[in-house]
Amino acid sequence: MWDYTDKVKDHFLKPRNVGELEGANAIGESGSLSCGDALKLYLKVNENERIVDATFMTFGCASAVASSSALTEIIKGMTLDDAAKITNDDISDYLGGLPKAKMHCSVMGQSALKKAIADYRGIQILEKPGEIVCECFDVTDLEIIDAVKTNGLETTEDVTDYLKAGGGCGNCLERIEELIESVKAKG
């Protein structure tokens, strides 16, 4: 059994803001059915670029549902500029922490939010820069380097916990190892 905080359990069993949002003018999606978790985030943004309502639809484990629920609670009432600064750690902290192997659930929340904001602003999210390392979960070398630097990740397992990269077929684990070493080497 996972060691979930009471807050995670509460947001899983009684999720806030579930469902499609009528009149939503920004939508962001992250994850897929094959990944095992996916989030569709709906925002209603007013003329002052303030998020007046947010809802979600999530397929996934308890921490994926709880992270989605927490995300909508955090961003309601925020301006898009402030919401853009929300990180996966903010989501995890709001829930009193997530098990390490479940951190990717909070990353999924952050990613869907970024996409929703881009959707509202009419910005095309371009093809991801960098080179795809993990084919199973579509993760690039730049994303891995960034996650390693930002979160002080030390092992391939850490990278899998955060980004899922390497958690599928495992073919890219050596490459992930090299990337971790390259970050370490640069200090």
Add this chain to the structure above:
Amino acid sequence: MKIVYTDNNATTKVADEVIEEMLPYFGELYGNPSSMHTFGDKVDKKLKQARQRVADLINADPDEIVFTSCGTESDNSAIFSAINAFPEKKHIITSKVEHPAINKLYQHLQETKGYEVTFVPVDEKGLLDLDLLYDSMTDNTAIVSLMWANNETGVMFPIEDIAKKAGEKGILFHTDAVQAAGKISIDVKKCGVTMLSLSGHKIHAPKGVGVLYIKKGFKFSPYLIGGHQEKGRRGGTENTVSIIGLGKACELARENLSVMNTKVRELRDYLQKGILEAIPGSSVNGDLEQRLPNTLSIGFDAVEGESILLMLDRDGICASSGSACTSGSLEPSHVLMAMKVPFKSAHGSIRFSLSHYNTKEEMDIIITTLVPVIQTLRDMSPFWKDGKVI
């Protein structure tokens, strides 16, 4: 809250009769069966009875029974002994759907000892590719190891046929019968396996005791080297209390074999039918015929297994999932992946495994609890709309 326990392929309740049988040996009868004195000999006599009872369950001779600490130790001992017996043979065979006790061991031998491994695939019903299996058996094959029944789906392999084929080719054959024991009739004399593993806690004995059956004539080399216990085949003072409990559990398992194949099978079928009728977008994993009578693996489209389990747990229902998120890895279970179960239901697959302690009322509780749980999760899922997967 009443607990409905349907996770018997994970572990089982220790039977009251088993506890009663063990109690004196926890307390006043603590002697060492190897001692010369009468006090120790009392335990030795009881151990002999347990060995006979275990042998009777699988139609072995008592001398062919070696007690171990668990199913994993039995599996590991069997494989290491086989490769020690034929050090020149560098090929070993198993399936893609084995328990980690074999699967990880084979990977270890492949990666660190240079063994060539054939992982025989299964079809979408979980049935073994027998042509590929038989074709891969060569003079260089040290051992074939296949589970009798799969822990996740309950799907059974034709062990008697395979053992015969291996025997004809002069290849050692081991079967992990941990899930099969007590659920189907096992006769080692008839099927002719070289080695067979059992585990106590899957058949209402305590945890921490297992069995390795070793066919007379096979030159077994011990895994735990030490004292003369188990006729030199496994060093270490015997876990007397648990072995005595296991003996009783095997006696009960023999008596209950018909119950397993009547009452328990009917309960499983009742549960299966009830769920399939009440919940659209649900499908059974594994062959419906070649399957243990107590096991039901069932997938629900567009929802995720851990979420289902935690909601069932809230309502006192214990089940298990082949889903990624419970085990820490991200992929669905290697068993469901090997069967190419589609992602839409593989992530939402739940295993209910019954015992003779379960009742029809409990099956009704599961069905009535499961319906709103799946509905709640589907209402939340971006992949479910208007009664189907999108």
